[in-house]
Amino acid sequence: MKLHSESFPDQGVMPERNAFGRIDPQSHIALAGNNNPHLAWSDVPEGVRSFVVLAVDPDVPSRPDDVNQPGREVPADLPRTDFYHWVLVDIAPEVRTLAEGSYGAGITPRGKAGPLALDNTRQGLNGYTQWFASDRDMNGDYFGYDGPCPPWNDALVHRYVFTVYALDVAELSLSGRFGGAEVLAAIQGHILDQASITGTYTLNPRLHAL
Numbered sequence: 001m002k003l004h005s006e007s008f009p010d011q012g013v014m015p016e017r018n019a020f021g022r023i024d025p026q027s028h029i030a031l032a033g034n035n036n037p038h039l040a041w042s043d044v045p046e047g048v049r050s051f052v053v054l055a056v057d058p059d060v061p062s063r064p065d066d067v068n069q070p071g072r073e074v075p076a077d078l079p080r081t082d083f084y085h086w087v088l089v090d091i092a093p094e095v096r097t098l099a100e101g102s103y104g105a106g107i108t109p110r111g112k113a114g115p116l117a118l119d120n121t122r123q124g125l126n127g128y129t130q131w132f133a134s135d136r137d138m139n140g141d142y143f144g145y146d147g148p149c150p151p152w153n154d155a156l157v158h159r160y161v162f163t164v165y166a167l168d169v170a171e172l173s174l175s176g177r178f179g180g181a182e183v184l185a186a187i188q189g190h191i192l193d194q195a196s197i198t199g200t201y202t203l204n205p206r207l208h209a210l
Helices: 180-187
Strands: 002-004 021-024 028-031 039-042 050-061 080-091 158-167 191-201
Touching: 002 158, 002 191, 039 158, 050 180, 080 180
Parallel strands: none
Antiparallel strands: 002 039, 021 028, 050 080, 050 158, 158 191
16 A cells, blocks of 8 residues: 655655644744644555554653653653554545545644544544543543644654554444554454555754754
């Protein structure tokens, strides 16, 4: 399979319109466009019965001690963990394109609705569900796409890996609330092929200027 995006080039910087947050000189972070990026795939294997899209940031700090703390910087060598930004399953086998903004446009406090989504797909919970869990104004179930908003003081430029999986099943055996880890477990043994592209993003003004 081959995967590309008209929103950003592979290994290139993602635009603010696809991000949750953007740099703000006064408050460090301001809300951005938060549109899901365009994705299109080709060279699909025979026998495909559905597709899954997962978008993950593998560069999230494993400890919150220095995150967004004035006068400090999250060290680049800190161990990192995964943060899912998009979990989309049960995409029909004839689909080859997801338009920009079709599965997420703008920021919805307390999260977008789900799991049922456009064209009989289902969307899982993204990482903001846990991130905002203790925030009185933002807590809720964050279904669908919510874009990059890495710590504004992270010494590491974050990567955002978008992967399309071609599966031999029409529907995943998942119900209710599920996330990226549950989807990865459910698709094991059903993957016919897959393709990925990676975007980068930072809110650290020092890195942004390089």
